[in-house]
Amino acid sequence: MDKPAPVTAAMLAIGDELLSGRTKDKNIGHLAELLTAAGIELREVRIVGDEEDHIVSALNALRQGYDYVFTSGGIGPTHDDITADAVSRAFGVPCLYDDKAMALMAAHYQKRGVEFTEARKRMARMPQGAEHIDNPVSVAPGFVIGNVHVMAGVPSVFQAMLDNVMPTLRKGRQVLSRSIGCPLPEGDIGEPLRAVAQANTAVSIGSYPRFTDTGFANEIVVRGTEQSDVDAAIEAVQAMIDDLVARRAG
C-alpha cells in the first residue's frame, strides 16, 4: 500500500501585542499539537504585527508554500483589527459585510439586549466568497478562503474555532512517536546517536535536554510513520544507551 502524501501547514499569528511581549502566544503550541495528532505537518510559523502590507506578504508566501494556513488574531471590532482586509487584499477580492454573519450577529445581540454597533458589524466583514468558521464562544465567525483559515487571537475562541476546523482537514500520514529517557548527557551520546540516526533514515531522531533541579535530563524521541521503523530505531537507541552505561560501569 502506498503511503499517503504528507500534508503540510503553516501558521501566521497576527498582533502587535505578541511582538511587544505584552501577550505571550498560546495558540501556536495548541495548533501544533492538534495538527501533529492529525498527521498534518506544521512546517513554519510567522508572527507579524498589525500592519497590512506585512500581513499580506507573509500570507501570500505561506499560502503558496503549504497545503493549509491558519491565522490567529485581528478579527475583533476595533480599528487595530485588520486581518479581514489584509486577507481580502492577499486574495485580490473585496472585503464585504457577509449577509449570513450579519443575520447571526444581529439575532445574537438582540437576544442579549446589546446594541449591534458599527464596530460589532465590522466583525461580519470577510473576503467575498469566504465560508464561515463557527464561533460557539462569542458568535462572530472566523472564515475560510482558499487554503487559509482565519481565526480569533483570544485563546478560548481560537481553540473553539479550531475544533470546528479540524474535522474538515485532509488527514496526513499519522506520525508515531516513542521516547526514551536517557541517563547520559547529550555530549556523551552525540556521536553514537548520530550513527543510529544514519542507520535508521526512515525515522527522525531528536534529543531534547532540559534543566532540572538535579542537572540536565535528556529525552530521545523517535518519530516516523511506520510502527516497525519506530520500534527498530527505539531498540537501537536503547542498545546504544545500555552499551555506553555498561562501558562506564566496566
Next chain:
Amino acid sequence: MDKPAPVTAAMLAIGDELLSGRTKDKNIGHLAELLTAAGIELREVRIVGDEEDHIVSALNALRQGYDYVFTSGGIGPTHDDITADAVSRAFGVPCLYDDKAMALMAAHYQKRGVEFTEARKRMARMPQGAEHIDNPVSVAPGFVIGNVHVMAGVPSVFQAMLDNVMPTLRKGRQVLSRSIGCPLPEGDIGEPLRAVAQANTAVSIGSYPRFTDTGFANEIVVRGTEQSDVDAAIEAVQAMIDDLVARRAG
C-alpha cells in the same frame, strides 16, 4: 532635537520540537520584552524546523530586512543541531572549530572530569569570523556574525546569553506605554476609539480583550515615543470612556 531612527529586529526560532507541539516556546516572549524595554522594535518572528535549506532561506530574508536577528536552538552536540552549519552557509563562509571555544570547553570539561567527546567538540563550531556570546550556564558559546545573534534553545541558556548580548545593541527610541482598564466591551467602544486613534496619529492605540470569570475584560494600551503624545491620547481615551458610561447611565 531629532528623534533617533527606529531600530528593528527579527527572531528565528529553530527546532522540530516547536512545530510538533512537544515543546512550547518560551524564548519569543522573553526576547520581545527585553527588546521593547531597550526601544528595539521586534517586527517579525519565524519558527522553522531542523532543516538546513529552510533555516538558510529564512535567515537570509530576515537578516536583510531588519537591523538585528536573534536565533534560538540547534547549537547543541547532537546530529539534529545544525544551526552553525546553516548560518555559515547563509553567510557563505566555512563552519570551523573555533580555537578559543575549543580551549574554553576543553578546560571546562577537564576540570569536571568529563570527556571532551567529538559531540561536545561540535559545539565549538561556528562560522569563520564569528564572535562569541558567553554562556555562563553551560560554557559552550553562542556567536554573533554580521547582524545575527545565535543562541541556545534551552530557555535558561537563551536568557543568560541574551543578557550578555543586550548591552552590545544599539538602543532605539524608547517606547512609552500607558494603559486604561475599560469597563465597556470592545463592540461598544470600537467606533469612538477609532476616532481617538485617528486624532492621535503620533501614538498607536491597541484594545486587548480577554476572558475572565465574569466575562470579557478589556484594556486600552497607548504606545508612543513622546510622553506628551501618550498622555494626550490617554486623556482622550479616558474622556471617551467617561462619555459612553455617562450616556448609558443617563
